[in-house]
Amino acid sequence: MKTSGLLFAVLFALATSGARAETLPEVEMHKDPNCGCCSAWAEHLEANGFKVKTVATADMESVKRRFAVPQRLTSCHTARVGGYVIEGHVPASAIQRLLREKPAVSGLSVPGMPLGSPGMEVPGKKDAYDVVSFDKNGRSAVFESHR
Numbered sequence: 001m002k003t004s005g006l007l008f009a010v011l012f013a014l015a016t017s018g019a020r021a022e023t024l025p026e027v028e029m030h031k032d033p034n035c036g037c038c039s040a041w042a043e044h045l046e047a048n049g050f051k052v053k054t055v056a057t058a059d060m061e062s063v064k065r066r067f068a069v070p071q072r073l074t075s076c077h078t079a080r081v082g083g084y085v086i087e088g089h090v091p092a093s094a095i096q097r098l099l100r101e102k103p104a105v106s107g108l109s110v111p112g113m114p115l116g117s118p119g120m121e122v123p124g125k126k127d128a129y130d131v132v133s134f135d136k137n138g139r140s141a142v143f144e145s146h147r
Contacts (some may be wrong), residue, residue, distance in 0.1 A: 076113060
């Protein structure tokens, strides 16, 4: 009985982890080749089931223009996932919610680089920050708050 229970647990873990990875689309992250916090954000996404493809570029301004990120919402890296733009240190949970709910927006942003956001962890320091949604006309709204 113990062997069959262990076998079931292993098969269940493999089945559910594979299903989770298959349901999340790949994230294509554009970043400056010298930025370390962007790589830390990618590690956060990967720890939460996403596969991240990194595209290194020294001209991040053109990437932000191409993906129509409003200037007031910019951060260090810009990503695309499931047809949405992700700007900056957006938590994986917010991206998962975005992909699940599919709102009529262009994407999400965490403007600036708030301490304590994914990839910007500093022991003992954490800023309050908002994840902001934006549309193709530049309108924005708070998608969720982190306090």
